[in-house]
Amino acid sequence: MKNKLFVIGIFFILLTGCVKTPKIVGISNLKILEKKDSVLISQMTTEIDNPNSMSITAQSLEYIIRMEEEIIGKGFANEEFTLQAKSISSMNNTVEINIKKLLNNIDLITQSDSFAVEMDITAQISPLGIKISKNAQIYFKLADLMENMSGDLIKEALHVKGLKINEINPTFTQMDIYFEFENRFPLNYTLDSLYFEVFDNEKMENLLGTTQKHESLKFEEKQTTLFNVSAKIKNIATGLSMFKKVFTNEKGFYIKGWVYIDFDGTKIKIPLAQIIEPI
Numbered sequence: 001m002k003n004k005l006f007v008i009g010i011f012f013i014l015l016t017g018c019v020k021t022p023k024i025v026g027i028s029n030l031k032i033l034e035k036k037d038s039v040l041i042s043q044m045t046t047e048i049d050n051p052n053s054m055s056i057t058a059q060s061l062e063y064i065i066r067m068e069e070e071i072i073g074k075g076f077a078n079e080e081f082t083l084q085a086k087s088i089s090s091m092n093n094t095v096e097i098n099i100k101k102l103l104n105n106i107d108l109i110t111q112s113d114s115f116a117v118e119m120d121i122t123a124q125i126s127p128l129g130i131k132i133s134k135n136a137q138i139y140f141k142l143a144d145l146m147e148n149m150s151g152d153l154i155k156e157a158l159h160v161k162g163l164k165i166n167e168i169n170p171t172f173t174q175m176d177i178y179f180e181f182e183n184r185f186p187l188n189y190t191l192d193s194l195y196f197e198v199f200d201n202e203k204m205e206n207l208l209g210t211t212q213k214h215e216s217l218k219f220e221e222k223q224t225t226l227f228n229v230s231a232k233i234k235n236i237a238t239g240l241s242m243f244k245k246v247f248t249n250e251k252g253f254y255i256k257g258w259v260y261i262d263f264d265g266t267k268i269k270i271p272l273a274q275i276i277e278p279i
Contacts (some may be wrong), residue, residue, distance in 0.1 A: 020051045022058070022083055024121050024134035029092075032140065035148045038094040042073070044138075046091050046121060050083035058083055059114075060124040063095050067117045068107050072122035072272065080126065114139045147268065157182040158259065160276045161226070176228040177211065177255070177276060183219040189261050191217040196257025196272055198231060208253065209233035216262075252277035 007031040029045040032128055059080040065073035075095030083089045102109070109115045117140065122133040159180045183189060194213040200206035211231035218227050256273045 007264060015018060017126070018203045021128070021130065022048055022050045022052075022056060022125060024132055025049045025088060027119065027121070027136055027138055028090075030138055030140070032144045032148050033094070035099070038099055039073075039150060040099060040102070040145075042095045042097055042140075044095065046123075047084055047088050048091070048123065048132075049088045050085060053085050055085050056083045056128070057081075057126040058123050059126055060122075061091065061093055062122045063093070064120045065095060065097060065117050066120070067102065068108070070104065072101040072102060072117070078080070109145070110142065113143070114141050115145075122248045130143055134210065141156065155167060158270075160255065160274050163231075163253075163276055166230075171234070175231050175233060177231055178226065178228045181219050181225045181227070183221060183223055183225070189219040191219065192262045192267060193262040194229060194257070194259040194272075195244065196255045197255065198233060199254045202275070204256065 009067070024046065026047045027044050028047065029043070031043055033041045033043050035041075046061060047060065057080055059078060061075075061077040061136050063073075063075035064071060075093055077091070081089070081091055107116075116137050118136050119136050120133065121136065122131055124131050127244045138143055154276050159182070161178040161180050163175050163177045165173055191213075195211070197210050198208045200208060209232050211229050213229045217225070253275075254273050254275050255269075259272050260272050261268050261270060
C-alpha cells in the first residue's frame with residue numbers, strides 16, 4: 001500500500017511540474033577488458049544526471065552499438081540502481097562486441113589511432129514510468145583492439161607450408177621450414193622474432209629439435225609473404241620417429257612455440273602450434 005501511495009505521489013508531483021526528468025549525460029572510462037570466444041568484453045561508465053531534490057530509482061540499462069549502421073554489440077543490465085538527489089550517478093556496465101561484425105569495417109578501423117562507433121543507451125525510471133535515452137558517439141583505441149585481437153587474427157594468417165631437408169650429417173639433419181603470412185590488414189606488421197620446438201607428434205612425446213629466427217621481417221599491408229627458418233633436427237630421434245610413422249601411417253611433425261609481432265610499437269606474443277608435412 002505504501003509503494004502504491006509513493007508512486008501516486010510521484011506522479012502527482014510530476015504533473016504539477018515539480019519533478020524534472022533525469023538525463024543520460026555521458027559515457028566515460030571506455031576500455032576493452034578481454035576477448036572471450038567470438039566477442040570482445042568492453043566496460044564503460046554511464047552517467048545519469050538527477051536534477052531533483054530526491055533520489056529516484058532506475059533500472060534496465062540497455063546498450064546498442066552500431067558501426068556503419070550495422071549492430072556490432074549489445075549490453076543489458078536489469079538491476080535497479082539509485083540516482084542520488086541533485087547529482088550525477090555513475091554505473092559501470094559491460095558490453096559484448098561481435099568480433100566478426102566489427103572486422104567487416106577493418107579498413108575504417110585502421111585509418112587512425114582510434115575509431116568511432118554509435119551507441120544508443122536507454123534506461124527505465126521506475127517510479128516515473130518513463131524511459132530515458134541518449135545517442136552518443138564513442139571511440140575505441142586501435143592499440144587496445146589490436147592487443148586483444150591480433151594474436152588470434154595473426155595466428156589464423158600464419159601458415160606452415162612445409163619443410164625441406166637440406167643437409168644430412170652423422171648426428172643431425174639441417175632443414176628449412178617454410179611459412180606463409182597473409183596480412184589481411186591495411187597496415188604493416190613486423191615479425192620481431194620466432195622460436196619453436198619440433199616434436200614427433202601432437203602429444204609432444206619426443207623432442208626432435210629447435211629453431212629460432214631473430215631477424216626482423218616486415219609484412220606489407222594486404223600482401224602475402226613467404227619466408228623460411230632453419231631447424232637442426234637430431235638424426236637418431238628423427239630416424240626412430242620416421243621408422244615408427246611407417247607403421248602408424250602418421251605424417252609430418254608437430255611444432256610448438258611462439259612468434260613476436262610488432263604492431264606500431266605494440267609487441268604481441270602469439271602462440272604457434274601446428275602439424276607440418278614435408279614438401
